[in-house]
Amino acid sequence: MAHSDTVTRILDAAEELFAEHGFSETSLRSITTQAGVNLAAVNYHFGSKKALIQAVFSRYLSPFYKMIAGSLDHYEKIKPDGVLSIEEMLGYFVRAIAGVSGGDRRRLAIFMRLLGLAYNQGQGHLRKYLQNEYKTDYERLMVLFTNATPDLKPEERFWRFHFMLGSAAFTLSNMEHLRAIQKDEFNEQCTEEDVLELLQPFLAAGIRAAK
């Protein structure tokens, strides 16, 4: 079908270019050129550049939350008390993240980059959109995290969650570049799986840290 093909090509191109150059630095012309569609197609199908940015997020975030929700449904049957350890929780995250878009790590890096941008670009309109759009899923995740960290006070939990998020977002979004630096400095290079294996105990220990 012509419609969804054009829409998909635009989303693919936008995703890649946004991650590489940021939102404002990416023009609709570069997106439509890379997508091989007409310039006007963006405004026709999405309405505006702002709406396109939101659509890029939704396309990634929807299946991600769907997968997380499915995992949680399954888990609640096995462990009815709903208490996961931090390590179990991180494992779930890693697997959910790795599972989305068929384990395509490039898309993961792109999305993490976009997530970081969403926090400090766009005057917050994007974050508010996401918060309204995925509010219940987000809250469900926070319940999970809360159960995994019963000893933390709410504000401690809030901040440690974001410390963790920042570390993961920075690492995953800069994965390729960091591995290049590592090769440059040590003449050795981890696989991406190795990095994830190193990251998990780092995060778990941070979450568990004494005050």
Next chain:
Amino acid sequence: MAHSDTVTRILDAAEELFAEHGFSETSLRSITTQAGVNLAAVNYHFGSKKALIQAVFSRYLSPFYKMIAGSLDHYEKIKPDGVLSIEEMLGYFVRAIAGVSGGDRRRLAIFMRLLGLAYNQGQGHLRKYLQNEYKTDYERLMVLFTNATPDLKPEERFWRFHFMLGSAAFTLSNMEHLRAIQKDEFNEQCTEEDVLELLQPFLAAGIRAAK
């Protein structure tokens, strides 16, 4: 003197507006308007917007490294073996960070955002500029970190350092937004000092984590 006054006013305005809206989203017109100077003054004094961004960055980074270097000089006299604990090292960082520009945190947020950008765009002018400009200072910091973590293998140290950097960069560059979210969710708000106090044990525990 008229010269340095105009230059300073431009740097102050640029710093503030960059922090609030990002680089591409901040126009020279908004900068010169806020600074109360003529539009052409930026290109006259700095040459280009790109050079202005570098100048904003240098104005922060130079005293930061000078302060770090001074602290290290002083510390090496007290502890000639040059071994700091992780907590001592983090404390130094926090104090150096807090001390630069009289504890003005907005400037810190800019610096952290620039740091993230420098890592992100592999071909960006910022990263190359920084690497040439502050190479020796960076290496000196890595020696300090190495001495603080004698049990880590080099590649573990490398990655945990960047996990830490990512967490700090994300938190500090999004400090205002995160605190706003906290207020939104909990009707409470930490001070920025509180956040730094929370961050330190998180990072220290991550660095110390069992493998």
Next chain:
DNA sequence: ATCTGTTTCAAACATACGTTTAACTCAAAT
């Protein structure tokens, strides 16, 4: 074959941007 609604397309539009120019100001040196 004709009609109908959707999608594509080249072109134009209006605006915002970084940059450049040339005239002007004014204090310090001659």
Next chain:
DNA sequence: ATTTGAGTTAAACGTATGTTTGAAACAGAT
């Protein structure tokens, strides 16, 4: 008093951007 040169200014320049337009192409139903 005149010259000099750095600094400032308003205006203009060229370009890139997001958006809109109206006609053309297309697909599916009648």
